[in-house]
Amino acid sequence: MIKTDKYGIVFNKLKSNILEEWNLYTKHKFVQKISDGSLDKKLYLKYLKQDYVFLIHFSRAWALLVAKSKSVNEMRIASATLDALVNEEIQLHIKTCKAEGITEEQLFKTEEELNNLAYTRYVLEAGYSGDFLDLLVALSPCVFGYGEIGLNLKSISKSDNPYISWIDTYNSKEYQEVCMNIGSLLDEATQDRLGKDFVNNTLWPKLEKTFLIATKLEIDFWEMSLKPE
Amino acid sequence: MIKTDKYGIVFNKLKSNILEEWNLYTKHKFVQKISDGSLDKKLYLKYLKQDYVFLIHFSRAWALLVAKSKSVNEMRIASATLDALVNEEIQLHIKTCKAEGITEEQLFKTEEELNNLAYTRYVLEAGYSGDFLDLLVALSPCVFGYGEIGLNLKSISKSDNPYISWIDTYNSKEYQEVCMNIGSLLDEATQDRLGKDFVNNTLWPKLEKTFLIATKLEIDFWEMSLKPE
Amino acid sequence: MIKTDKYGIVFNKLKSNILEEWNLYTKHKFVQKISDGSLDKKLYLKYLKQDYVFLIHFSRAWALLVAKSKSVNEMRIASATLDALVNEEIQLHIKTCKAEGITEEQLFKTEEELNNLAYTRYVLEAGYSGDFLDLLVALSPCVFGYGEIGLNLKSISKSDNPYISWIDTYNSKEYQEVCMNIGSLLDEATQDRLGKDFVNNTLWPKLEKTFLIATKLEIDFWEMSLKPE
Amino acid sequence: MIKTDKYGIVFNKLKSNILEEWNLYTKHKFVQKISDGSLDKKLYLKYLKQDYVFLIHFSRAWALLVAKSKSVNEMRIASATLDALVNEEIQLHIKTCKAEGITEEQLFKTEEELNNLAYTRYVLEAGYSGDFLDLLVALSPCVFGYGEIGLNLKSISKSDNPYISWIDTYNSKEYQEVCMNIGSLLDEATQDRLGKDFVNNTLWPKLEKTFLIATKLEIDFWEMSLKPE
Numbered sequence: 001m002i003k004t005d006k007y008g009i010v011f012n013k014l015k016s017n018i019l020e021e022w023n024l025y026t027k028h029k030f031v032q033k034i035s036d037g038s039l040d041k042k043l044y045l046k047y048l049k050q051d052y053v054f055l056i057h058f059s060r061a062w063a064l065l066v067a068k069s070k071s072v073n074e075m076r077i078a079s080a081t082l083d084a085l086v087n088e089e090i091q092l093h094i095k096t097c098k099a100e101g102i103t104e105e106q107l108f109k110t111e112e113e114l115n116n117l118a119y120t121r122y123v124l125e126a127g128y129s130g131d132f133l134d135l136l137v138a139l140s141p142c143v144f145g146y147g148e149i150g151l152n153l154k155s156i157s158k159s160d161n162p163y164i165s166w167i168d169t170y171n172s173k174e175y176q177e178v179c180m181n182i183g184s185l186l187d188e189a190t191q192d193r194l195g196k197d198f199v200n201n202t203l204w205p206k207l208e209k210t211f212l213i214a215t216k217l218e219i220d221f222w223e224m225s226l227k228p229e
Numbered sequence: 230m231i232k233t234d235k236y237g238i239v240f241n242k243l244k245s246n247i248l249e250e251w252n253l254y255t256k257h258k259f260v261q262k263i264s265d266g267s268l269d270k271k272l273y274l275k276y277l278k279q280d281y282v283f284l285i286h287f288s289r290a291w292a293l294l295v296a297k298s299k300s301v302n303e304m305r306i307a308s309a310t311l312d313a314l315v316n317e318e319i320q321l322h323i324k325t326c327k328a329e330g331i332t333e334e335q336l337f338k339t340e341e342e343l344n345n346l347a348y349t350r351y352v353l354e355a356g357y358s359g360d361f362l363d364l365l366v367a368l369s370p371c372v373f374g375y376g377e378i379g380l381n382l383k384s385i386s387k388s389d390n391p392y393i394s395w396i397d398t399y400n401s402k403e404y405q406e407v408c409m410n411i412g413s414l415l416d417e418a419t420q421d422r423l424g425k426d427f428v429n430n431t432l433w434p435k436l437e438k439t440f441l442i443a444t445k446l447e448i449d450f451w452e453m454s455l456k457p458e
Numbered sequence: 459m460i461k462t463d464k465y466g467i468v469f470n471k472l473k474s475n476i477l478e479e480w481n482l483y484t485k486h487k488f489v490q491k492i493s494d495g496s497l498d499k500k501l502y503l504k505y506l507k508q509d510y511v512f513l514i515h516f517s518r519a520w521a522l523l524v525a526k527s528k529s530v531n532e533m534r535i536a537s538a539t540l541d542a543l544v545n546e547e548i549q550l551h552i553k554t555c556k557a558e559g560i561t562e563e564q565l566f567k568t569e570e571e572l573n574n575l576a577y578t579r580y581v582l583e584a585g586y587s588g589d590f591l592d593l594l595v596a597l598s599p600c601v602f603g604y605g606e607i608g609l610n611l612k613s614i615s616k617s618d619n620p621y622i623s624w625i626d627t628y629n630s631k632e633y634q635e636v637c638m639n640i641g642s643l644l645d646e647a648t649q650d651r652l653g654k655d656f657v658n659n660t661l662w663p664k665l666e667k668t669f670l671i672a673t674k675l676e677i678d679f680w681e682m683s684l685k686p687e
Numbered sequence: 688m689i690k691t692d693k694y695g696i697v698f699n700k701l702k703s704n705i706l707e708e709w710n711l712y713t714k715h716k717f718v719q720k721i722s723d724g725s726l727d728k729k730l731y732l733k734y735l736k737q738d739y740v741f742l743i744h745f746s747r748a749w750a751l752l753v754a755k756s757k758s759v760n761e762m763r764i765a766s767a768t769l770d771a772l773v774n775e776e777i778q779l780h781i782k783t784c785k786a787e788g789i790t791e792e793q794l795f796k797t798e799e800e801l802n803n804l805a806y807t808r809y810v811l812e813a814g815y816s817g818d819f820l821d822l823l824v825a826l827s828p829c830v831f832g833y834g835e836i837g838l839n840l841k842s843i844s845k846s847d848n849p850y851i852s853w854i855d856t857y858n859s860k861e862y863q864e865v866c867m868n869i870g871s872l873l874d875e876a877t878q879d880r881l882g883k884d885f886v887n888n889t890l891w892p893k894l895e896k897t898f899l900i901a902t903k904l905e906i907d908f909w910e911m912s913l914k915p916e
Contacts, residue, residue, distance in 0.1 A: 350579035354582045533750075541769075
């Protein structure tokens with residue numbers, strides 16, 4: 001059984017098309033170093049700072065998704081996700097960074113690196129130029145990939161791993177539920193627009209391409225995270 | 230003392246420029262009929278249905294505001310407002326309509342009238358084509374006008390007024406706090422962008438024009454609401 | 459034979475679905491008064507001024523279409539149309555108005571009426587929130603309707619009609635070619651996205667609705683044009 | 688005398704703030720290799736292919752600028768630039784590539800590299816999220832930098848340089864006029880929005896930051912161009 005089955009049929013279809021890139025992303029060296037606890041603390045702190053900037057732009061993209069919704073139900077799920085990102089996840093991030101000695105002011109001054117900027121602007125622009133589904137698919141690799149990483153790492157990481165709280169966040173029941181809810185949203189939104197036989201819809205290949213590019217941009221994000229500041 | 234002083238300096242400056250139109254909006258015949266309880270129930274039900282469609286697009290505009298934010302604080306306030314609109318106000322609206330015998334399905338099938346469409350598309354387009362401040366100003370007449378109407382009507386309406394719960398909603402401590410918070414957001418966002426001496430900034434007249442047009446579109450909304458379906 | 463056959467299959471399919479509204483638009487009283495030359499000159503001048511404001515926003519929508527293009531060919535046709543609108547049609551309009559004693563300054567100060575604003579903001583917002591095809595369909599009733607009106611009026615209007623140059627503009631070989639080129643663009647863009655069997659694509663009904671609303675907004679534009687300033 | 692004086696005061700102000708980065712861009716090793724003719728032909732061909740993809744997205748950004756214009760004059764200049772890009776420059780590019788043995792089909796299949804994608808999506812997103820001026824400033828380093836490079840290289844390159852036609856393109860009277868026209872547009876648009884004393888306007892630092900980031904993204908584009916495919 002594939003662990004991500006519960007994330008819905010559309011995501012799993014998209015993932016199965018590009019398993020090689022998907023594994024390069026979810027099993028990246030950076031992830032392995034989190035998993036066995038060998039990641040240099042300095043790299044982790046750099047990652048936290050870049051990820052703070054990422055989360056801000058990623059939240060803006062979720063907000064755009066609400067603006068592009070076509071039903072009250074779509075708005076409800078997207079705006080709940082947005083609210084969780086802005087009023088919980090970013091706050092949690094600020095707290096985590098504070099515990100590591102990084103003040104909110106330092107976070108705010110973080111210089112956004114190229115690979116970070118490339119990823120969020122790609123997603124936002126896909127959303128502005130395209131429609132709801134184009135944007136939701138561009139957001140998908142991040143949402144579901146972290147869920148899958150959480151599941152994978154939980155089963156193999158030791159409890160004294162210095163990064164266990166990061167792992168626990170994405171393995172948590174709450175985060176896994178987010179993945180399932182967004183998985184349902186993606187399934188419904190896809191079928192509402194492209195029909196039950198969505199893989200044969202003329203628009204499907206464009207979505208596959210968007211998913212592939214966003215996955216590659218996740219790999220590039222990890223690559224950046226392995227380089228010292 | 231002006232009741233709306235607590236809504237901040239930018240709003241009160243914008244309002245004071247166009248007092249004539251502002252009064253045509255906030256003291257419109259439709260509002261008077263709510264105030265003395267003489268509004269035809271059928272017109273009220275029509276208003277509720279059109280307002281449901283309005284709220285959906287208005288929420289989309291608040292979502293766009295989050296996407297256009299330039300600081301975490303702006304995002305926080307805008308996304309909290311959005312969440313309240315989508316996950317509380319629209320739900321309350323559905324409940325109110327249900328109590329009046331209008332099902333959610335009927336609400337969903339409401340045919341959007343011209344004046345309704347004109348207003349929300351104007352606001353959304355102002356946001357897409359402009360920046361955060363252009364959009365926030367376009368959203369302002371609705372937010373603050375309803376607050377002011379709530380205050381005005383509460384002081385003159387009788388408790389057996391059939392529309393007392395509508396009046397109470399906008400006179401409520403919660404809604405008045407929303408107006409104060411968004412008033413602060415507007416003050417800060419304006420001064421961050423146009424400086425302390427914002428009225429002399431070259432960009433100010435454009436904002437005045439946006440505020441005027443959105444106020445006129447509120448008047449047109451009430452006009453529409455006085456015409457039977 | 460239907461005169462608009464040469465405007466392509468997608469437009470004719472969309473039109474055939476809503477023949478009643480289409481005729482209310484293309485055979486509107488305002489059009490009839492142009493046709494028999496009985497239109498009050500003052501109303502014509504008012505129309506010219508409102509149409510100037512309309513053209514500016516309509517051109518902005520064509521620009522957005524270029525931004526949302528998915529191929530160089532789409533960009534080419536859309537940007538050629540935009541260039542013709544901005545650097546020819548708007549200039550021609552300024553010249554026509556000048557001949558009628560309306561200066562460019564007066565044109566620029568024209569106060570945009572509600573029905574005018576509603577139409578262009580609807581189209582622009584459909585474009586910003588949706589994708590290329592949503593926007594192209596929203597632009598269609600204007601483009602093809604004026605072409606059809608040009609054909610209809612030419613065959614019945616007398617050469618001493620005071621509005622003959624208006625009629626000649628839309629009946630001209632150049633304008634009819636624009637309609638045919640955009641008809642081809644619409645056919646190709648639809649089939650590229652929704653497939654050959656586009657009418658059975660899940661996304662088709664949304665496009666039908668957009669076409670209907672934009673057609674109704676054309677009717678509202680004529681209604682406005684019959685009312686004195 | 689500074690060669691770029693004729694490109695207007697706003698551009699020269701922005702450039703003078705970040706001379707170090709500006710020189711890293713306009714005097715980059717890739718440019719030097721064009722200048723002395725030592726650039727590996729394979730790298731040049733790779734550059735042409737990536738630049739084709741760049742031009743498509745860059746043209747989309749110019750189209751968005753038309754959509755965000757606030758006056759007919761702004762629309763006129765921006766849409767003329769867009770038309771030149773789409774109906775001349777991209778065509779010229781296709782021809783140049785053909786002469787080098789790269790077919791249009793190959794161009795179309797070019798896989799967009801990370802640094803290329805980062806740049807155009809940054810510009811487009813700056814435009815979608817911001818206003819006309821934000822977007823025009825994001826477009827500036829490319830427009831004016833190539834103009835300056837054209838001037839610089841013409842004076843030092845030999846006529847038998849294999850890349851002389853590339854140099855001639857950007858040194859040409861036509862391209863230099865484009866730079867002057869867009870320089871005037873930038874000067875007027877800035878002063879219309881931020882006033883004569885624009886450098887003291889609260890919004891100015893945001894524009895400086897946008898100009899800096901876009902300049903850095905130009906450097907990253909050259910870096911990419913030095914790496915073999």
